[in-house]
Amino acid sequence: MNEIRISKELFESLLGETQGDELISNTNLTFQEDCDFILHLIGNKPKKILDVCCGNGRLLIPLAKAGHHLTGFDIDEPSINEIRQLYGAIQNIDCSVKDAIVDDWGSGYDVVIIAGSVLFNIETTNDYKTMQEQFIRKAASALTPGGCLYIDYSPFAPNGRTLLRKGESVNDDGSIIWDTTTIDEDGNKKRVKLTKGSFDKETNILSFIRYIELTLPNGEVEKSGVKCVKHYADLEQIREWLDLSGFEIVHEYENKTRKVIDADSRTLILFGRKR
Numbered sequence: 001m002n003e004i005r006i007s008k009e010l011f012e013s014l015l016g017e018t019q020g021d022e023l024i025s026n027t028n029l030t031f032q033e034d035c036d037f038i039l040h041l042i043g044n045k046p047k048k049i050l051d052v053c054c055g056n057g058r059l060l061i062p063l064a065k066a067g068h069h070l071t072g073f074d075i076d077e078p079s080i081n082e083i084r085q086l087y088g089a090i091q092n093i094d095c096s097v098k099d100a101i102v103d104d105w106g107s108g109y110d111v112v113i114i115a116g117s118v119l120f121n122i123e124t125t126n127d128y129k130t131m132q133e134q135f136i137r138k139a140a141s142a143l144t145p146g147g148c149l150y151i152d153y154s155p156f157a158p159n160g161r162t163l164l165r166k167g168e169s170v171n172d173d174g175s176i177i178w179d180t181t182t183i184d185e186d187g188n189k190k191r192v193k194l195t196k197g198s199f200d201k202e203t204n205i206l207s208f209i210r211y212i213e214l215t216l217p218n219g220e221v222e223k224s225g226v227k228c229v230k231h232y233a234d235l236e237q238i239r240e241w242l243d244l245s246g247f248e249i250v251h252e253y254e255n256k257t258r259k260v261i262d263a264d265s266r267t268l269i270l271f272g273r274k275r
């Protein structure tokens with residue numbers, strides 16, 4: 001099993017499976033709140049927006065419906081097919097299956113969005129930290145001068161690691177760092193547990209085992225586990241990458257309420273402008 005599936009399933013276990021409009025309007029207000037927040041930052045004038053690793057269009061769809069021209073890509077073909085099937089008729093949406101690491105992101109965009117903590121959910125077998133920086137460099141290349149980059153980032157914040165106190169975590173001792181169970185409408189019960197976490201304070205590399213136990217309605221149980229490795233980039237690191245790629249940070253918040261980042265912050269929203 002590869003890293004993308006890990007990240008996506010983890011994400012879905014948090015937010016619920018998505019199915020078109022119903023999903024976007026019903027599942028979680030957060031989808032619309034995130035979209036409204038971005039709309040407020042980028043303004044009403046129609047923009048050319050690139051939604052990097054757009055998943056099944058959580059933000060892409062409402063932003064397109066708000067009148068912007070949306071290009072999105074994701075490595076996950078079923079997600080892109082879902083957007084095409086449900087929203088193929090909407091003319092200002094253009095989406096494709098692409099690997100953010102190897103494929104070109106295009107150019108001439110007014111806004112690039114790297115949302116849903118994509119920087120912590122990159123599918124890659126390459127050096128994780130290098131790939132995070134590469135995402136920011138590719139965003140810069142995809143933007144027109146003066147164009148804006150929106151990033152939201154919550155790198156396993158619930159485990160206690162903060163963005164400003166380097167390398168701190170209460171759960172890097174091998175204990176469970178995540179354990180959640182969801183049941184879908186067909187009665188499949190899925191337990192996702194992230195465990196045996198370890199964190200190297202020198203390299204900021206976080207590793208853990210992702211364990212999945214799927215119980216089917218007939219009682220059959222399928223179990224799988226995979227080792228995951230990620231790089232924890234703190235705020236200082238992300239600021240440095242943005243600067244190196246020619247971004248000026250316009251807004252820096254802990255969350256959508258615009259709370260200022262402090263030593264306890266575990267989530268991050270950055271809005272930068274290409275110089």
Ligand SMILES: C[S@@+](CC[C@H](N)C(=O)[O-])C[C@H]1O[C@@H](n2cnc3c(N)ncnc32)[C@H](O)[C@@H]1O
Nearest residue numbers: 011053054055058075076099100115116122123
């Ligand atoms: C946590 S989801 C976020 C989806 C979306 N940005 C959102 O805010 O709802 C992470 C997404 O990144 C995609 N992804 C991860 N690595 C990728 C890569 N190398 N190329 C393209 N997509 C990738 C996954 O398929 C998944 O849809």
